[in-house]
Amino acid sequence: MITFEDVTKRYPDGTVAVDHLSLQAPTGAITVLVGPSGCGKTTSLRMINRMIDATSGRILLDDQDVRAIDPPTLRRGIGYVIQQAGLFPHRKIVDNVATVPYLLGWDKKKARARAMELLELVGLDAKLANRYPFQLSGGQQQRVGVARALAADPPVLLMDEPFSAVDPIVRASLQDELLALQSELNKTIVFVTHDIDEAIKLGDVVAVLRVGGHLAQMAAPATLLSEPADDFVREFLGRDRGIRRLSFVPAKGVRLGPLPDDLVVDADGRPLGWRSDGGLLPYGTFNPERDSLRAALDAALLSPNGAAIAADGDGRAVGVVTRDALDDVLIRYAEKSLEHEPEPGERVAADDHGRAEP
Amino acid sequence: MNDEPLIRWDWIARNWDNGGPSAIKTLLESHVAMALLPVVFGLLVALPLGVACARWRWLYQPTAGLMNVIYSLPSLVLFSIFLSVTGLTQTTVIIPLTFFTLAVLIPAVVDGLGAVPDHVRQSAVAMGFRPLRRLLQVELPVAVPVVLGGLRVATVSSISLVSVGALIGQGGLGNLFIDGWQRQFYTPIVVGIVLIAALAVLSDGLLVFAQWLLTPWSRARRGTA
Numbered sequence A: 001m002i003t004f005e006d007v008t009k010r011y012p013d014g015t016v017a018v019d020h021l022s023l024q025a026p027t028g029a030i031t032v033l034v035g036p037s038g039c040g041k042t043t044s045l046r047m048i049n050r051m052i053d054a055t056s057g058r059i060l061l062d063d064q065d066v067r068a069i070d071p072p073t074l075r076r077g078i079g080y081v082i083q084q085a086g087l088f089p090h091r092k093i094v095d096n097v098a099t100v101p102y103l104l105g106w107d108k109k110k111a112r113a114r115a116m117e118l119l120e121l122v123g124l125d126a127k128l129a130n131r132y133p134f135q136l137s138g139g140q141q142q143r144v145g146v147a148r149a150l151a152a153d154p155p156v157l158l159m160d161e162p163f164s165a166v167d168p169i170v171r172a173s174l175q176d177e178l179l180a181l182q183s184e185l186n187k188t189i190v191f192v193t194h195d196i197d198e199a200i201k202l203g204d205v206v207a208v209l210r211v212g213g214h215l216a217q218m219a220a221p222a223t224l225l226s227e228p229a230d231d232f233v234r235e236f237l238g239r240d241r242g243i244r245r246l247s248f249v250p251a252k253g254v255r256l257g258p259l260p261d262d263l264v265v266d267a268d269g270r271p272l273g274w275r276s277d278g279g280l281l282p283y284g285t286f287n288p289e290r291d292s293l294r295a296a297l298d299a300a301l302l303s304p305n306g307a308a309i310a311a312d313g314d315g316r317a318v319g320v321v322t323r324d325a326l327d328d329v330l331i332r333y334a335e336k337s338l339e340h341e342p343e344p345g346e347r348v349a350a351d352d353h354g355r356a357e358p
Numbered sequence B: 001m002n003d004e005p006l007i008r009w010d011w012i013a014r015n016w017d018n019g020g021p022s023a024i025k026t027l028l029e030s031h032v033a034m035a036l037l038p039v040v041f042g043l044l045v046a047l048p049l050g051v052a053c054a055r056w057r058w059l060y061q062p063t064a065g066l067m068n069v070i071y072s073l074p075s076l077v078l079f080s081i082f083l084s085v086t087g088l089t090q091t092t093v094i095i096p097l098t099f100f101t102l103a104v105l106i107p108a109v110v111d112g113l114g115a116v117p118d119h120v121r122q123s124a125v126a127m128g129f130r131p132l133r134r135l136l137q138v139e140l141p142v143a144v145p146v147v148l149g150g151l152r153v154a155t156v157s158s159i160s161l162v163s164v165g166a167l168i169g170q171g172g173l174g175n176l177f178i179d180g181w182q183r184q185f186y187t188p189i190v191v192g193i194v195l196i197a198a199l200a201v202l203s204d205g206l207l208v209f210a211q212w213l214l215t216p217w218s219r220a221r222r223g224t225a
């Protein structure tokens, strides 16, 4: 657990970057700090590993004031990933990843073996190990950055807009990989971004900051979407909050109807399309075990007849959700959400999109 | 000397290694020593001074200013200043050349350190490097290409400047110019020019090779990127 207790940072020129910030980043969870540029995210993050010292207030790592720890020692126990990856241009990838183990005095062989493990963990080919950073793509460099931060197995990971500089497709896969990694490693992660969608996708808890380093709201993503604390947060969240919130509702509860006669399937039971006079019509599928209600709705909208096809993990059609059935669920959901907020545990990290087919 | 050929090979053969102080081989050796020692001394002094100037920026302006004043003085003036202290010796040539080298190398070290990308330095800090280790293992290695660039300029200038020492009898191959000029005899002059040029090209080539060996990461940048 990382605790900010009434932390203020005033730079020598008088800029107050962070103003009386109090928050807790729970152990083993991803806490996202999100807010417009210049709102004090980087400053807050760097106060944790003492690259910047707070002007007043305390930051506790578990129960220990970070000010009581010698900065280099503190930093070797905290992974740090930044936007440009910050790799050392003169060191091979394997040695970049082994940086902290070397600093901790591991012998070279052990440090390199560990680095190779990490390259595999972040999905990089072992033959990249002997290349230099400039020989890698931006996405690969970013993975190396993550591997390097994890090399000495620190309990805490700080990430400052790590995926902002890569293109959207690579960014999405890096985000998915981070979630997959996290489900295995359970690090305490503080993740900084200015991208609210990224915050909602990655965060177990999201702290929205406004300029001046004021905490505007801190909540689970679904709560943030349904109950923004004020106009600033509402505006920052942007449009479609209702639809986006469906991402956090599992589709598991929807009532599946039998496969209708006009659904054409192949020999294995995989859907091919809806029968019509002019040939097969397009359809959409979702996986009721894994996907969100948003994916189910999306799949329904992709079929001309408004019915979403439920498919199992192998893509076989197992049932159909008619628009009426979907309406029922949505109405029930709307009523229920008036009574209680979905718990963070209810969230689905799954795909938001129904799969569109021909 | 109208009928004199531009080069008299027999003169070269006789004087290459005639055992005396004016043998071409001896002059070549002293030329190399007088040109390279200032570069070595200069590098040894410029590294700590450059690091200090990069660390405490207020030091840089006065240091660079002083170096530029020295750089702008005609070498002859510098030689005569030291002449009164060190006499007609090689030292009188080596000391001013060391100052010239410093004038090139201190900015090279400062610029090299300045060219270390901020995110690289920041991430070194964040990984937990202490300042000295960060300097030695991250900042200086990343600065090497720029420093070597300065070293190439310093080395080539030093090789050509040594000749001026001929005016006090300590010019290495430069002595050949005086000799040829006084006797209106071209051969020593041509030999001097050719050997000095060859020395410059050779040293520069060696430094380029050293860079190729030392910084595979910047070599590959030009190669495959």
Ligand SMILES: Nc1ncnc2c1ncn2[C@@H]1O[C@H](COP(=O)(O)OP(=O)(O)O)[C@@H](O)[C@H]1O
Residues within 6 Å of the ligand: A011, A012, A013, A015, A016, A017, A035, A036, A037, A038, A039, A040, A041, A042, A043, A044
């Ligand atoms: N070293 C500094 N000196 C003075 N002001 C700074 C310094 N670093 C950041 N700031 C200011 O502090 C505020 C917060 O900066 P920062 O933490 O980098 O914001 P963010 O990461 O959210 O974009 C900004 O107004 C910025 O200009």
Ligand SMILES: [Mg+2]
Residues within 6 Å of the ligand: A041, A042, A043
């Ligand atoms: Mg920032």
